[in-house]
Amino acid sequence: MYYVNPNIKDVVRIFPPQDRYGYLRLDMNENPEGLPQDFVDSVLKEFTPSFLATYPEPDIFMQKYADFVHVAPENICLTNGSDAAIRYTFEVFAAPGSSVVTVTPSFEMYGVNCNMLGLVHKPVPYSKDFTISVADIISAIDETTDIVALLNPNNPIGPNFTEAQARQVIDRANEVGAIVIFDEAYHYFCKDTFLLLINEYDNVIIFRTFSKLFSLAACRLGMVISNETIIEYLRKARPSFEVNALALKFAERILDHPAIFDELLSTFEAGKKHLIDSLEKHGYEYYPQSGNFIFIKPHIDANLLATNLMKEKILVKTYGNDLLKNYIRINIGAPKIMEQFMQALIKADTKEANQE
Known part of the structure; x- marks a missing residue:
């Protein structure tokens, strides 16, 4: 029998979920929209065959x-x-x-x-x-x-x-x-x-x-x-x-292009304000963090809510440990992204939605 490093053999790995394209991705602390399309297009023009070789x-x-x-x-x-x-x-x-x-x-x-x-x-x-x-x-x-x-x-x-x-x-x-x-x-x-x-x-x-x-x-x-x-x-x-x-x-x-840095940060800050204002308006308990994410305590079971939101093509993060099991975590995007999330949250965070 060939040798296997026992440290590797016994490691338990949980790899990130796949097939996330086409969803509103709020589960892995990414930027939901990414860089400006015109900027991406301009950089892609630099990838010549010689460059790639x-x-x-x-x-x-x-x-x-x-x-x-x-x-x-x-x-x-x-x-x-x-x-x-x-x-x-x-x-x-x-x-x-x-x-x-x-x-x-x-x-x-x-x-x-x-x-x-x-x-x-x-x-x-x-x-x-x-x-x-x-x-x-x-x-x-x-x-x-x-x-x-x-x-x-x-x-x-x-x-x-x-x-x-x-x-x-x-x-x-x-x-x-x-x-x-x-x-x-x-x-x-x-x-x-x-x-x-x-x-x-x-x-x-x-x-x-x-x-x-x-x-x-x-x-x-x-x-x-x-x-x-x-x-x-x-x-x-x-x-x-x-x-x-x-x-x-x-x-x-x-x-x-330092203006891109400023634009990305400004969009994040506007999205965070919009989200917090909306959560407070609708009476949600939340924990604002210093990163690009926030914890929200839903009215129903967090895992059930995540399932409901997935039906709306929205991905959120849930946890199994006792400290976080009653919360969902989402990463913050532009105000329009946060508004899309809030509309879906209000619809999905009910017992009636879980019974559909």
């Missing part, structure tokens, strides 16, 4: 992105989305059998990578009021800990960490020789960032992505930002051509 050359984008976030290119490692950033960071900086401290619930791939790599996952739970004890996070960090991974803001729930709280975690991690990841996938929706801390500490890593505000989830483009030493180690762990040229070209052109 050439291996990716990331340096042009690297310099533009470095200028955009005000760091040097040597401070950046490009990855195939945040999933790859997590995997490489764990492979490089976590010894076999060491522990990784996170919060829970959080992005599932942190726990999955712990299981695949034979690491001990130490999740610190949120309270029923959707708050987290930073003291509990610090207490979970011990001599076995090699990595602490915190999303800021967290997905799926949680307010931002303050800079003072971040420094407390970093200082404790430094005492035991651990790396601290701040995953800032949703940074642009709240504008808080710990990016400058990479200049003060030698154990801080920042994750960013082009999947959320920049609407390139299909292209898979993530960034790790840290000091030059950490970045050098991570680059050694990557394949030779980690990020595809299509992703690089689209991201480069977004940076060339």
